[in-house]
Amino acid sequence: MSVATENFIKAIYNNNSHDARNTKPGNIAKKLGISNAAATDMAKKLAIKDLLHYEKYQELQLTDKGKKMALNVIRKHRLWEAFLFKMFDMSLHDIHREAELLEHQTSDLLANKISEYLGNPKFDPHGDPIPNSEGEITTTDTSIPLSNAVEGKKYVISRLTSDDKEFFEFCAHHKLKYGNEIKVSKQFKNNKMTELSVENNTILLNEDFTTLIYVNEAN
Known part of the structure; x- marks a missing residue:
């Protein structure tokens, strides 16, 4: 999948994970820095690929396939954050910025190797849970x-x-x-x-x- 597709799916997942942020195309557009029209067009295309459900004026909802993709990208992002923080003691802002780039260039094989090297961490340096290789978050958030x-x-x-x-x-x-x-x-x-x-x-x-x-x- 393209970087644009992965970022779009990830944005929907992240917004949906926070009650105060809805997932209408306009909000996703604002998050990604694109036009409302571009966001609506992307949503329609990804609905055809069975990655999300699109209905005019309604919030976007990921399908199971879309959610699995989002969690796979998020896993790679958070593993890179944990790796960069441990190896180079980079700031939380810098590891996030670098992970935004690296997440799209990382194979499942490399992600698993990074996870094994780090001892299969459950959380990244921000405290966010790291999905496992099956795309599952196995920790319970009580915060x-x-x-x-x-x-x-x-x-x-x-x-x-x-x-x-x-x-x-x-x-x-x-x-x-x-x-x-x-x-x-x-x-x-x-x-x-x-x-x-x-x-x-x-x-x-x-x-x-x-x-x-x-x-x-x-x-």
Whole structure:
């Protein structure tokens, strides 16, 4: 399949995985930086190939075949992120950018070799689950957005859901990394802000950040 097709299918899968983002052609067009007309035309073509269901004015839904393709591309992307992070200690933004290119040039054989070399990791450095070679996600996601965390409790950062360079730079500077423990001091619900402490430093975050950081309650 072409790079454009893989990116289109992957965008639908990723948007569908987040409740706040619908999968209408216009939203997929915005995500990919293409025109609405181009997105609609692509959706119609991929519907003929049985990769998705297209209905005018409705959200796009992947078929089983389309979902399998999306998960295969995502597997390669996240394996490359894990490899680049381990081997070169690259930033979370840079590994994402490089993986966007490498995912389309990677055979299933090479993906399996990378996975074996890394010890078959379940998660990438952002905390996102890595599908297995059968296109299955075998982990259960119990994380919640930091914005929904309870005051006074300790949590472990489980996922950073962004591809913005400044977001990752901010998180790295303030030790907001996958696997780090934090304590939620205060939730300012009216102002949609969260005060937390990490490694003895106090940070105040607005909702733009707290909806992108996912956590699990610490043991």
